Amino acid sequence: MNAAVISFPGSNCDDDLMHAIGTVLGERVTKVAASATTLTGFDLVLVPGGFSYGDYLRSGAIAKFAPIMPALKAFAAAGGYVLGICNGFQILTEAGLLPGALQWNTSLQFICEPEPLVVANAHTAFSNRYRAGQTVTLPIAHGEGNYYADPATLQAIEANGQVVFRYAHNPNGSLNDIAGLTNAAGNVLGMMPHPERAVEQLIFGTDGLGVFESLKEAIEEGAYAAN
Amino acid sequence: MFKAKIYVNYKPSVLDPKAQVIQNTLRRLGDDNVQDVLVGKYFELTLAAADQAAAEAQVARICDEMLANVNTETFRYTVEELAVAQ
Amino acid sequence: MFKAKIYVNYKPSVLDPKAQVIQNTLRRLGDDNVQDVLVGKYFELTLAAADQAAAEAQVARICDEMLANVNTETFRYTVEELAVAQ
Amino acid sequence: MLQTEMSPETIKQEKPYLQWGLTESEYDLFAEKLGRLPNLTEIGLASGMWSEHCAYKYSKPVLKTFWTKNDRVLMGPGEGAGVIAIGEGKAVVFKAESHNHPSAVEPYQGAATGVGGIIRDIFSIGAKPVAVLDSLAFGYPTDPHTKQLIDQVVAGIGDYGNAIGIPTVGGETKFAPTYAQNPLVNAMCVGVMDESAIQRGQAAGTGNSLLYVGAKTGRDGINGASFASAEFSTAEAADRSAVQVGDPFMEKLLVDACLEVTHQHQEALVGMQDMGAAGLVSSTVEMADKAGYGMVLDLDLVPQREPGMTPFEIMLSESQERMMLCVKAGHEAEVEAVFKQYDLDAVVIGHVTDDGRYRLTQGGAVVCDVPVSLLTDDAPVYHQVGKQPARLAHPAAAFVPAVSDPAATLKQLLADPNVAAKSSLYRRYDAQVQTNTIAGPGGDAAVIRVRGTHRALALTTDSNGRYLALDPAIGGAITVAEAARNLVAVGAQPLGITDCLNYGDPTKPEQFYSLQESAKGIVEATKVLNTPVISGNVSLYNETNGEAIAPTPMIGMVGLIEDLTTVTGAGFQTAGELIYVIGDTAADFNGSLLQQVQTGSVAGRLMGLDLQLEQAHQQLVLTAIRAHLIAAAHDVGDGGLGVALAEMTFALGIGAAVSLALPAAQLFSETQSRFLVTVPQSAQAAFEALAAGMAKLIGTTGGEMLQINAADGRIEEPVAVLQTIWEESLPCLLK
Numbered sequence A: 001m002n003a004a005v006i007s008f009p010g011s012n013c014d015d016d017l018m019h020a021i022g023t024v025l026g027e028r029v030t031k032v033a034a035s036a037t038t039l040t041g042f043d044l045v046l047v048p049g050g051f052s053y054g055d056y057l058r059s060g061a062i063a064k065f066a067p068i069m070p071a072l073k074a075f076a077a078a079g080g081y082v083l084g085i086c087n088g089f090q091i092l093t094e095a096g097l098l099p100g101a102l103q104w105n106t107s108l109q110f111i112c113e114p115e116p117l118v119v120a121n122a123h124t125a126f127s128n129r130y131r132a133g134q135t136v137t138l139p140i141a142h143g144e145g146n147y148y149a150d151p152a153t154l155q156a157i158e159a160n161g162q163v164v165f166r167y168a169h170n171p172n173g174s175l176n177d178i179a180g181l182t183n184a185a186g187n188v189l190g191m192m193p194h195p196e197r198a199v200e201q202l203i204f205g206t207d208g209l210g211v212f213e214s215l216k217e218a219i220e221e222g223a224y225a226a227n
Numbered sequence B, C: 001m002f003k004a005k006i007y008v009n010y011k012p013s014v015l016d017p018k019a020q021v022i023q024n025t026l027r028r029l030g031d032d033n034v035q036d037v038l039v040g041k042y043f044e045l046t047l048a049a050a051d052q053a054a055a056e057a058q059v060a061r062i063c064d065e066m067l068a069n070v071n072t073e074t075f076r077y078t079v080e081e082l083a084v085a086q
Numbered sequence D: 001m002l003q004t005e006m007s008p009e010t011i012k013q014e015k016p017y018l019q020w021g022l023t024e025s026e027y028d029l030f031a032e033k034l035g036r037l038p039n040l041t042e043i044g045l046a047s048g049m050w051s052e053h054c055a056y057k058y059s060k061p062v063l064k065t066f067w068t069k070n071d072r073v074l075m076g077p078g079e080g081a082g083v084i085a086i087g088e089g090k091a092v093v094f095k096a097e098s099h100n101h102p103s104a105v106e107p108y109q110g111a112a113t114g115v116g117g118i119i120r121d122i123f124s125i126g127a128k129p130v131a132v133l134d135s136l137a138f139g140y141p142t143d144p145h146t147k148q149l150i151d152q153v154v155a156g157i158g159d160y161g162n163a164i165g166i167p168t169v170g171g172e173t174k175f176a177p178t179y180a181q182n183p184l185v186n187a188m189c190v191g192v193m194d195e196s197a198i199q200r201g202q203a204a205g206t207g208n209s210l211l212y213v214g215a216k217t218g219r220d221g222i223n224g225a226s227f228a229s230a231e232f233s234t235a236e237a238a239d240r241s242a243v244q245v246g247d248p249f250m251e252k253l254l255v256d257a258c259l260e261v262t263h264q265h266q267e268a269l270v271g272m273q274d275m276g277a278a279g280l281v282s283s284t285v286e287m288a289d290k291a292g293y294g295m296v297l298d299l300d301l302v303p304q305r306e307p308g309m310t311p312f313e314i315m316l317s318e319s320q321e322r323m324m325l326c327v328k329a330g331h332e333a334e335v336e337a338v339f340k341q342y343d344l345d346a347v348v349i350g351h352v353t354d355d356g357r358y359r360l361t362q363g364g365a366v367v368c369d370v371p372v373s374l375l376t377d378d379a380p381v382y383h384q385v386g387k388q389p390a391r392l393a394h395p396a397a398a399f400v401p402a403v404s405d406p407a408a409t410l411k412q413l414l415a416d417p418n419v420a421a422k423s424s425l426y427r428r429y430d431a432q433v434q435t436n437t438i439a440g441p442g443g444d445a446a447v448i449r450v451r452g453t454h455r456a457l458a459l460t461t462d463s464n465g466r467y468l469a470l471d472p473a474i475g476g477a478i479t480v481a482e483a484a485r486n487l488v489a490v491g492a493q494p495l496g497i498t499d500c501l502n503y504g505d506p507t508k509p510e511q512f513y514s515l516q517e518s519a520k521g522i523v524e525a526t527k528v529l530n531t532p533v534i535s536g537n538v539s540l541y542n543e544t545n546g547e548a549i550a551p552t553p554m555i556g557m558v559g560l561i562e563d564l565t566t567v568t569g570a571g572f573q574t575a576g577e578l579i580y581v582i583g584d585t586a587a588d589f590n591g592s593l594l595q596q597v598q599t600g601s602v603a604g605r606l607m608g609l610d611l612q613l614e615q616a617h618q619q620l621v622l623t624a625i626r627a628h629l630i631a632a633a634h635d636v637g638d639g640g641l642g643v644a645l646a647e648m649t650f651a652l653g654i655g656a657a658v659s660l661a662l663p664a665a666q667l668f669s670e671t672q673s674r675f676l677v678t679v680p681q682s683a684q685a686a687f688e689a690l691a692a693g694m695a696k697l698i699g700t701t702g703g704e705m706l707q708i709n710a711a712d713g714r715i716e717e718p719v720a721v722l723q724t725i726w727e728e729s730l731p732c733l734l735k
């Protein structure tokens, strides 16, 4: 797998993703500045957590204007795998690559804690290494992770099986306990919890590895099929 | 020179956690006669434009693309020309 | 029933990183005719009160104690009585 | 709106400097050394540079007594932060800073900018900031004002650290009536770097350039250094000109850009320093002073946020997120290009000179021309004489607690906010970003992995105003010992300390006495425990309406773990572990949390501290952990054995049955130098051989109950019940 991690000014989980994919998984990974304009050659693009451009207006609201965004949209439209984590999820919804929006947590407080999640759909490129109904624990660390979509959109999301992770104990007010979901095509995932923070036994356990291993498998199978 | 005054509010159908917290706090502190709270954002942009129509068009675009998230928010604005002396 | 419209803004001498980022982004996107950006908060409170004066006094207190941080922000408000039918 | 500036003669007559904290005799001294009457800018700069915050005029004689060197220390006090070698070519850099006054006035921004400031101290040395800790002290959260203060301080710390991407991994939160009007907000930052890349804040080499980097200068926080060096009165609360606003986004760019310069343009960089207290003047003057040079700055070149700023305002503004670099002549463009990439202002505003003078120009006119040394070395130093307060000379009779129902007392202590779980506060901090956090907040010490090595660092902050109120010398030593105990409990060898010395008005002999005496205790403890002081900060004048806080030195300590498999936690791991207590227990209740809870204050003669015994106990725990003989370890602190045992049950919900030949009241005694450890049965013989009588077997882990049998009473409570009290108390108090 050949991954790109987009680094926006204010991103702060880009290095953690580089470490998880490059050092822990031993896969190819490149940091791409948000000022770049192409993403050719990659088979996975990651949009990291952090506070892009300070997140002062709304989370992700400024990042969607970054020079890299047209390339990201084209990459996604062509079926490339895109994973947005935390601020990355917020950016993808702002950019229209995922439905809905992320509002302030109902407590209006930033929350950092281990969060048990239930795998709602194990048949996606991002979750095929998990079992449906399995509980995995990943850290969350966000102030604006309260997922909202209007009723019609929400219904379509559920009908399509787009929800991949749900909170076991909803920490932030998200509708339908949604912690992570894909687009209708299934090649773009946004999630608030941080799988890249849970890839080493010593640090937080390894419950997050499955996300990256799932992608590796999906990409390698895809590459094989394409040959 | 034109000045745009822009209001961005949550759509009525969207539950706003901020408004909720403010109203709860007011209630707890004894201001329980406050029956409704709306929390919005307010922006002022000062911009040079050829005419009123051009200014309005630009402001509408900036609101739509940047200042409001149209999934959850609505916006309204006024644009007025500033007296030259200013 | 009264409706208060409240504007909270940073004092002019206080650094506002929010406005800064918005203006820089507008400039980068070609909206460089926008010469000044002010970012504020806007609130509407609907409250029952004996009369206009009571409503105003309460709104002023709520602004001072809760809605604005008087160290860094200033506020202004209008209060008007709502028609009974509403 | 340019006003005509007051003439030197008018200044002499009208004495505007008094309101900036400079005394008449200090003015006279300045004028005498200058050889003429200073103008407004010059005397304004003096007020900042000669403030306690910058010149340490009262605390210098005390700070001189600190023990600051051993063979591991690479850089001691005097620079932005201190540096200690940790092996494998790496070094740890750390420092703490207080933001008590700004946080009292504007809690959110005060706390946020405190974090921003201490982070700049760390990367100015060339280190990557890897962790933040916060040490907070408030009044008991009984009134809405205190609740809001706590909420805003925590929000400010969290919002800054979270946004910039440095994990806040630990700290402490204390509650006592003494801090009700004067909260303490201290922050510590820890960085890691290659030993070979240490930067200094110096401006050397005639003709080299002074590069201003970062945010524009505004009228915020003007003369904050003098402000921090003055006592606070509630009548002044209305006068709030000094609010600085933090911009963590800007600081994130600054960290990345400055580290890029230090790593990739090392040959171009002469020195780097952050602009902290007394802003532009203190950073530049200190850089010139350290190198023995002079400088000339053109104020017209300083990036300014507002028009019409006077030299006084520009030089003493404490706008945040600014750095000063000294760059070799000819290399300016190369360094500026790095900052351009990050969209940051980087402007040459002056040059290094060889004449030792500090010269400023504005609009072509010279507005300041004084010797650099006049602003630094010539600052007065006061050799204050301390006086023992009467309450210490004649301590009250020993406190005898009434503990008729030890279970009820235990519950009361678990619910006290000093003991109760702080997770509702620290969960607002991102503790995991950078993915090196092995143990985040909640344990005895935080543990973070050092990337590129096989090592980890353990971090803690500790303070105990209750003990210092009764005996500053012993209390000071205990604070150091307690910090070391917390590190040892997670398996770390203590390396060194930073401090924030939070005290009252040093011009009052009784306050100065506390400062002086506690320094003696700190020095003694650091020598025995081999933990030199490598950096720190002084916050005096913590008084409101003439009432000083309890003397509260905050000790931030860093320890080293050389084997990642030995990281140890405080929670019981399995049923059937043997529980040992290390250290004897006596009727030590003066200054205890129990005394504060039962009587509302502390009094009496403080218990003693035997530093040799302390050292021996710490060594035993560390050796046993390193030999893999220990399953769990916890120091015994506030609330004594009863509280410590309860805390050990909470991690995994594993209970214990313990018998102690002590009066039940002594379950809550705070005798020093004690640990609780658990040992797997398979390691019993090896551990007891090592302990050689220092450890006493008191029970076993297991079950869902905490059972403690004392000589004249017992506790038998479900762990779940105790845990609920402990977890829900603080959120409930803060509602």
Ligand SMILES: Nc1ncnc2c1ncn2[C@@H]1O[C@H](COP(=O)(O)OP(=O)(O)O)[C@@H](O)[C@H]1O
Pocket: D133, D134, D135, D136, D168, D169, D170, D171, D172, D173, D418, D419, D422, D425, D426, D440, D441, D442, D443, D444, D445, D446, D461, D462, D486, D637, D638
């Ligand atoms: N303000 C805070 N910020 C971060 N962590 C905190 C804070 N307050 C408390 N903690 C965490 O809670 C733990 C318990 O605090 P404390 O009772 O002071 O510990 P100890 O008695 O072991 O020194 C600390 O080790 C720390 O990790």
Ligand SMILES: [Mg+2]
Pocket: D443, D444, D445, D486, D634, D635, D637
């Ligand atoms: Mg401890």
